[in-house]
Amino acid sequence: MENSGGPARTEALETDLAAGLERVIGLFRSLSQPSGLSMTAAATLATLERNGPSRLTLLAAREGVTQPAMTQLISRLAEAGLASREADSADGRVVQVRITDEGRATLMRRRAGRAAKLAAILAQLSPEHRAALAAALPALDALAAARREDEPVPA
């Protein structure tokens, strides 16, 4: 019922979606501050939790930062006890990064605090809007999982 134009308005979707996401990001950032984790740090931990241990270069590509930046980020996470480095038995150059139990716990705390604030905001929305957001969750996931063409799939 929302989009009276139907399938013909496909061209505007990316523009409107980009604008909407940009505005949502501002809100989201203010929700995420108290955890002490940077946006990239949290996203990296979440990736490690979701996909299991991963090589450092892969993580850097996945999060859209450079290799040195990821090296430093993992060093910080390791020093904080949230992630750990492991040598790869097959290739001596490779470093496997793994999330620790404390990392998982931190992620959970962060999510709980953020969810509480988000819940208060969602409560201000209409049931229709909430339903639309719920219905869009799989699409948001697919969107996040999709890769750019110029940055080929890290597998």
Place this chain on the structure above:
Amino acid sequence: MENSGGPARTEALETDLAAGLERVIGLFRSLSQPSGLSMTAAATLATLERNGPSRLTLLAAREGVTQPAMTQLISRLAEAGLASREADSADGRVVQVRITDEGRATLMRRRAGRAAKLAAILAQLSPEHRAALAAALPALDALAAARREDEPVPA
């Protein structure tokens, strides 16, 4: 097929939405790099474009940064010709910030580039997912417009 739990899982919306947004933000950030604008800079310009001239303190509160940070950001934007400072005739302490035509043009270029990349990604999604995203746009807007209770409406 998406959510086997059905409508009973309303409580999880904030959790799932937060997780989905966090992942999308990572993607979004990698889409926004070539513009040369930081996330906060772009959001501030967008706010100025959307709501018209605004006081510096208001902008800082709105974007969730401190007053000194906003002072420096506006200085950078002014130096780049994207925004301008104006004295308030009614209150000598107040600085009104305004977006320039060049600022608007930069915003448009940024959006165009980002939309192009986003379009390539959206093309990889199923029509159902795209429809779900389109249907969620008003809700995303409402979400971004909603303010937190502990950070009262800047008006």
Place this chain on the structure above:
DNA sequence: TATTGTTATACTCTATAACTATA
């Protein structure tokens, strides 16, 4: 005295370039 904004200083995070170690 309170409010608006700026300046001073320090810290986090990131990028590019140069380097080490393994393949």
Place this chain on the structure above:
DNA sequence: TATAGTTATAGAGTATAACAATA
């Protein structure tokens, strides 16, 4: 020679604290 990762250095962006100007 190529690849995985680290170290060195510089810069952007932010916060807290101290300050100047206006109300």
